[in-house]
Amino acid sequence: MSASPHRFHRLLLASSALLFTLACGEGMPPEEVAVEPEADEVGTTESPLLFGILAGSRVRAVENVYLRTGPSTSNTAIRLVSIGEQATVVSESPSGGFYRLNVNGTVGWSHGDYWDQVPTLRVNGYLLSKDQEKWLRWVAAKVVPRLEGTRDQRLDVAARVSWWAMKEGIWDLGRNRPDPMSSPLTFSLCNTSTGDRAIWPLDVCYNNGGPWQVGLAGVQVHYVTLADVEAVARRLYAREGWTVAQILDHTARTAGFPAGSVEHGTIVNTTNTALRKSWLLRNHGVGFTFEHAAVYDQCIVQGLGWCYGSSQTWDPAYKFASNGSAMNTSIAHIRQHLSSLAP
Structure with a gap:
């Protein structure tokens, strides 16, 4: 995890508003x-x-x-x-x-x-946005069953990483098609000399070893090796017996890139280490597994500055990370929701 405060929320909060114009009069679907x-x-x-x-x-x-x-x-x-x-x-x-x-x-x-x-869930006293609730429900249905360990252990991992991604603003990106950058499942951030900027899902960022915060988990790409990422991916999909290529295929299609598209072909067949690693980490189980280690150590144990405190002033960070108590309460509420929603 980068030691500098995260700034991408200021760049992309506008993406959370869907610029979709509906037909006037009686709704007659095409x-x-x-x-x-x-x-x-x-x-x-x-x-x-x-x-x-x-x-x-x-x-x-x-x-x-x-x-x-x-x-x-x-x-x-x-x-x-x-x-x-x-x-x-x-x-x-x-x-x-x-x-x-x-x-x-x-x-x-x-x-x-x-x-x-219509959002209905609350965390730390705040009603979640529709996108926050949507992805929290998605985590309950898709991520919790994919993780390793007992149900309690899987809920702990999912809750902590969900809190991280939620307070960072990743889940508020919305789905402003046809721009895939606005989806948390395809999100990718690059650190540059002029600040953090979102990049196209197939772009490669060579700063700090590649795209450094990707996918629904907001996972840091350059702190792990490709070999370790592939090993975890195979382990999480051992039940299906999938190869890495099959896991990448599944991840691409889940993110909205169907088989036969340029994006799908690039994701499955790329030999670029940074891009291949970033797309394996976009897989919900893989990304949550790796990001949990960083969140637990740096936020839960050490309480470092980019986790919570007076610097967390943007929306939604101030709601869920104003101090250590807010972080712990938010994680507890998220876990309660996941426990009631997950299989």
């Missing part, structure tokens, strides 16, 4: 081809507003929109949902941009472009 993402993937057919949304999340209609019997405008309309009405996501896997929702007991399909998430 006809789209139904494409189901593979299991355990975020997928590539999701609405920009609901990217990464999981089953059980609450959403609110941002336009009048039909609830239908199937995932297409050719399916029969069950009812018209009025702007402001809320629903619960039944299935996290969209079909052609349509999601299965429960609107006050009526289950049907509706296009994600006309819904936005």
Whole structure:
């Protein structure tokens, strides 16, 4: 972890606001081809507003929109949902941009472009932003089961790293497609002589040994070797028996780069050490595993200056890291949420 205060939150907080313009009048979703993402993937057919949304999340209609019997405008309309009405996501896997929702007991399909998430969870007294809650739910569903150890140990790791990434602002980047830099799953930061700057997910930063803070965990790339990263990746996916190439394939598709895309091919086949290492660390299990060691030692044990204190003045850091007590309380609350949400 860098000894200098982290500054990327000042550069990218604007990305958390989705600049998505909705159609006026009654929400009539466009006809789209139904494409189901593979299991355990975020997928590539999701609405920009609901990217990464999981089953059980609450959403609110941002336009009048039909609830239908199937995932297409050719399916029969069950009812018209009025702007402001809320629903619960039944299935996290969209079909052609349509999601299965429960609107006050009526289950049907509706296009994600006309819904936005409603945050419901609090940490250290603060209501989480929709993106913070979305990724916390994602960690519960995807990261906790992938980590090593007992359930209590996995929850400890996930909670501490989630606190780190949350207070650093990584989870507030949003999903302002078509720019993948705005997704925490593809996030990459480079330290330069003029300060930290976000770089394209396939760019290589040679300062300090490569991209130094990447992915959902905000993990530091240049403090670990490629051999160690590959070893941990193989161990975490030993149940599937996957090769490193298969793990990179899975990571690329989870981040929204489908097989056949230039990005996917580059991620899977790159021989550049820094880029290969950074993409393995973007894998949720791998990234959380490595970042936990740094967070535990430097923040929990040593209480170093970039973890919490008077320098943590930006939003959201001041909410979760104003002092050691705020850090510990925030981690405890995050762990409670993860424990109730994780399998």
